[in-house]
Amino acid sequence: MRSAFPAIWHLRLKVGPDALPLFEEVFETFAESVTMFMEDKSGISDGDCDWFLEGYSRTPPERVKIVSALSAVAAAHGIDVPALDIEQLDNIDWVLENLRDFPPIDAGRFFVRGSHWHGRVPVGRTELLVDAGTAFGSGEHATTKGCLMMLDRLAKRRRFMKPLDLGSGSGILGIAMAKMWAVDVLATDIDPAAVKVAAINARLNGVASRFTSVLSDGYRNRALKKGRPFDIIVANILAKPLMRMAKDLAAHLAPDGVAVLSGLLDWQERMVMGTHERQGLRLKDRVVRDGWATLLIGR
Known part of the structure; x- marks a missing residue:
């Protein structure tokens, strides 16, 4: 069998x-x-x-x-x-096996849990239900938590209308933005399995009508060209892909937009920022957790 x-x-x-x-x-x-x-x-x-x-x-x-x-x-x-x-x-299913042992996660206003947990969500928190699947990103990793904390900070300053979750994995960050700002979110991933899992998780979180998950190698899908410029781009991937796509990010970011970059170690921050500074983007804020950096950049 x-x-x-x-x-x-x-x-x-x-x-x-x-x-x-x-x-x-x-x-x-x-x-x-x-x-x-x-x-x-x-x-x-x-x-x-x-x-x-x-x-x-x-x-x-x-x-x-x-x-x-x-x-x-x-x-x-x-x-x-x-x-x-x-x-x-x-x-x-390794994700399912691991999630069975994961407690809920606090990240700013967000409360991340799996369907295996049946407790009560704290009052005033935005619940993110990320069920077991084959894609990375259930909230436990320092980069995912760092991104959620940065989104929490941003929500205190302004409301974004055109978010992009690039390299969405489970879709947790795009779902967080869809819930927080009640806007349509475009989510992309290079892995077909991740695209499916993100769509499933969006449905579980009640934001399927505001969440579009597409297959894309970086910014190559036509949906990104059609949807640009984005006023916020979240890219939780790795340092080298972030560096390779710096020019594309700048081309898809609105003049007053910001980008949240993560998936890089704190000592990789300088080289990641170097490629983005050459595109006219500057560091505006940062979160560091367990040696991993989350950067907020903009013009």
Whole structure:
């Protein structure tokens, strides 16, 4: 009998923070999704931490080719070759398995919960129901929480009318904007599964009529050209894609618009801002959580 969930291979490296961007390029060649995270060994935020690079692939990784590519990068920069771990994950819904253990999350005015939680939502909070699915973004990650906190700050200053959630994953940020400002939101993702999950989550949150989820590689879908300019763009992806799309972001942002950028480590902030400053965009605010930065930029 065929499993309901596809086989997924998990690639993992333990690396120093300076080597993360070097080996990230290798992982981007062999994995469909790449992420990085920090483990604080002491638990007191004293800088004693380990950094890990992870990749996920739906096709069996070729260890020999990956190790060869890692070795070439390491030799070019005079550093040690990190040990590569490859593991085939069981054919289960990992998001569902993880969500069962996640408590609700507070992020400014937002209260994020899964359908597995049946408590009472605090008075005055905006509830975001993000159910289990195959897309990233259930609110527990520091970048997602950072974006929600930034949206909470922005809501105290002005109301936005034309939001774009670029790289929406589960759709949590677009849903937050649709609920908060009662406006139509365009959400995009490069992964067809994420597009479907975002639409499902919009329906669960009662904003399906105001939420459009489309497949798009960056800003290439015609819906973005038709919908621009956007007065707020939220892009919670990774540092390098943010840098590559800086020119497109500027072209789609309204003159008085702002963008919320996340998915970058705090030490990557300078290079991400460098590419956007060349497009006439400036840093206006920032949130840093657990080594991850969320930036608010505008003209």
